Amino acid sequence: MNLVIFGPPGAGKGTQAKRLVSERGYIQLSTGDMLRAARKSGSQLGKKVAAIMDEGNLVSDEIVIALIDEQLDLNKNAPGFIFDGFPRTVAQAEALDGLLAGRDKQVDHVIRLAVDDAALLERIAIRFEEQARDDDNPTSFKVRLNAYNEQTAPLLPFYGSKGILKEVNGMNDIDTVAGDVARMLDLE
Ligand code: AMP
Numbered sequence: 001m002n003l004v005i006f007g008p009p010g011a012g013k014g015t016q017a018k019r020l021v022s023e024r025g026y027i028q029l030s031t032g033d034m035l036r037a038a039r040k041s042g043s044q045l046g047k048k049v050a051a052i053m054d055e056g057n058l059v060s061d062e063i064v065i066a067l068i069d070e071q072l073d074l075n076k077n078a079p080g081f082i083f084d085g086f087p088r089t090v091a092q093a094e095a096l097d098g099l100l101a102g103r104d105k106q107v108d109h110v111i112r113l114a115v116d117d118a119a120l121l122e123r124i125a126i127r128f129e130e131q132a133r134d135d136d137n138p139t140s141f142k143v144r145l146n147a148y149n150e151q152t153a154p155l156l157p158f159y160g161s162k163g164i165l166k167e168v169n170g171m172n173d174i175d176t177v178a179g180d181v182a183r184m185l186d187l188e
Pocket residue numbers: 009031032033035052053054056057058059060061064084085086087088092135144
């Protein structure tokens with residue numbers, strides 16, 4: 001079972017992915033987390049992406065595709081993957097299809113967490129206070145939301161046309177959203 005958890009920044013993708021990790025043993029592959037870890041370690045890659053991330057822009061497709069490729073190899077026996085914050089462009093989605101096909105796998109579900117912009121702004125303001133994530137500041141967040149609308153939202157028709165896109169109301173509380181996600185995964 002391979003799931004793309006999809007939605008704008010602040011939709012709750014990471015929270016829901018972590019629930020599925022603890023409840024089902026799936027592996028969460030968050031490119032945002034991987035890039036933050038690279039920055040923290042002071043690696044070459046971390047230095048390369050720091051400014052781009054702080055501005056709220058997307059790093060290159062090549063970088064994130066290589067990170068995912070590496071993780072798929074490192075977790076060969078995983079019962080399933082949850083792709084969180086990846087893919088974010090159509091080129092990434094096409095690359096993911098290729099990476100999975102080469103391992104006799106596929107994207108089985110794409111679950112979109114739908115949250116309106118006003119609620120996202122509110123949530124991110126709280127997260128900025130709590131976690132002090134640089135790119136949650138109001139200026140960067142606007143850029144991130146723009147990047148989502150312009151570069152990531154086109155994935156909705158991409159996955160819609162494959163018949164694997166489902167939608168959950170991400171405005172509900174965490175448990176309700178988790179219940180809705182679980183039901184969708186267990187339907188098939
Ligand atoms: P996230 O934690 O998923 O919101 O990601 C934080 C930041 O990391 C994003 O604003 C981008 O700068 C970068 N990033 C994470 N995932 C991707 C991706 N799939 N493609 C391009 N940039 C990404």
